[in-house]
Amino acid sequence: MGTSSTYSGPASGLIPDWVDGVDSGTDVGGGDTPLQDDGGGPNIGEQGQDSVPESNQDSALAASAVDFAYPRGQFTRFTNGGGEKALGRSLKGYVSGAGGGTGATSRMPSSTRVASGVAGLARTFAHEGPAAALARFNLQGLAGRPAAEVLEAVADAICPDGGTIDEAIARDAMLEAIADLAANDPGAFDELSSDQLNEFLCDVIARSIVTKILNEIGTNALHGSASNADFREAEQITRDYTNGRVRDALGSRFEPGSQSTQSEIDTSIAEVFADAFDMLGAVLDTMQ
Numbered sequence: 627m628g629t630s631s632t633y634s635g636p637a638s639g640l641i642p643d644w645v646d647g648v649d650s651g652t653d654v655g656g657g658d659t660p661l662q663d664d665g666g667g668p669n670i671g672e673q674g675q676d677s678v679p680e681s682n683q684d685s686a687l688a689a690s691a692v693d694f695a696y697p698r699g700q701f702t703r704f705t706n707g708g709g710e711k712a713l714g715r716s717l718k719g720y721v722s723g724a725g726g727g728t729g730a731t732s733r734m735p736s737s738t739r740v741a742s743g744v745a746g747l748a749r750t751f752a753h754e755g756p757a758a759a760l761a762r763f764n765l766q767g768l769a770g771r772p773a774a775e776v777l778e779a780v781a782d783a784i785c786p787d788g789g790t791i792d793e794a795i796a797r798d799a800m801l802e803a804i805a806d807l808a809a810n811d812p813g814a815f816d817e818l819s820s821d822q823l824n825e826f827l828c829d830v831i832a833r834s835i836v837t838k839i840l841n842e843i844g845t846n847a848l849h850g851s852a853s854n855a856d857f858r859e860a861e862q863i864t865r866d867y868t869n870g871r872v873r874d875a876l877g878s879r880f881e882p883g884s885q886s887t888q889s890e891i892d893t894s895i896a897e898v899f900a901d902a903f904d905m906l907g908a909v910l911d912t913m914q
Contacts, residue, residue, distance in 0.1 A: 671741055692733075694723050697843045705856035712858055717867070720843050721907030725898035734899065736785065736796040737834035742895045743784040744800070745880055746888050748823040753885070756816040769816060774808035776815035777826075795841065799833035824880055831895075832872040835902060836865050868906060875901035 697719035704712040724730035731738065751759040760766050760776070763783040768776045781804065785797040805824055812818060840861060875898045880886075886894065 631674065641903055656820065692723055692725070694720065694731075694843055697723060701843045701860065704860060710863065713863060716843055717864060720839050720909050721903050724903075726907070727902070727904035730903040731896055732900040734792060734795070734834060734838055736790070736793040737799065737831075737838065738892075738896050739797040740785045740800055741827065741831050741834065741899070742888070742892045743780070744823075744827045745891045745895055747878060748820065748827060749886060749891065751818070751823060752820050753846060756818075760815075770814055772808075772813045773815040773818055774804055777804045777807070791837075791841065795837045796834060799837060801829050801831050803829035812843055824876070826882065827873050828869070831876075831898060832865065832868045834898070835906075836861065836868050837874070839864060868902065871902045871905040872898065874905060877901075 629638070697716040700708075700712045700716035700719060704716060713893055721727065721730055724733060747759050747762060749763055757766060757769055758789055760768055763780055765776065765779050765783070778801070779801045780796060785793060785800060786796065788794075803826055807822070812822060840857075844857065844860070879894050879898065880891075
């Protein structure tokens with residue numbers, strides 16, 4: 627990737643190959659141009675069609691022009707031995723600099739869309755059964771197949787390989803969550819429980835958030851003396867905090883008894899991301 631560090635990126639490998647041109651005072655890691663919220667949230671039925679209405683382009687571009695110099699600097703300090711407080715200031719600074727939970731969420735349209743697809747899959751599975759859940763993605767032929775195989779096919783349907791950094795982050799988060807699920811040998815897709823699917827959704831969201839944050843604030847440290855171990859430590863601490871926040875934000879939104887349309891699911895998922903970011907920023911006060 628042409629970096630001056632031995633670090634090859636987080637577990638996702640998604641630190642972009644253009645980081646050699648990073649200016650420490652300029653944000654260049656925004657991924658997709660943020661979507662403007664029309665009240666309905668991301669639309670999983672229009673996969674790959676995320677766009678910003680022409681009338682909203684100016685405000686969308688302004689939203690993406692975020693200065694992450696402070697959180698990047700604190701992240702670099704942590705990887706150079708500055709202690710966990712520096713990482714806390716970095717993560718808190720990211721949430722604040724992005725404009726709070728809502729602003730940070732707007733920087734992840736592909737991730738919210740993918741999470742909405744997973745939530746819709748889980749809802750249909752719970753209320754209509756596995757066959758109906760697979761039919762949402764024209765994957766009826768995979769009925770009875772191993773859960774990991776089926777979910778990988780779902781990943782290909784809702785977040786195909788290639789595209790923008792934001793799309794790559796979303797796909798990578800889902801594939802890593804699938805690998806975690808497969809490690810516990812869950813059996814056939816048809817045999818998954820609602821709890822397993824909800825935990826899978828939580829993992830997808832948390833991994834998306836962690837990878838996005840580190841992708842945007844870890845670039846400076848790539849030019850310093852940070853080691854792989856430094857980044858792995860930063861990633862693990864960030865994931866520990868984020869997993870809990872996402873679980874809190876999800877709460878009982880997608881319990882088996884809940885009935886939601888896909889539009890309502892889209893809105894709920896955007897709120898989960900925003901709430902998780904806000905709680906992530908708030909809980910890091912304890913690290914100061």
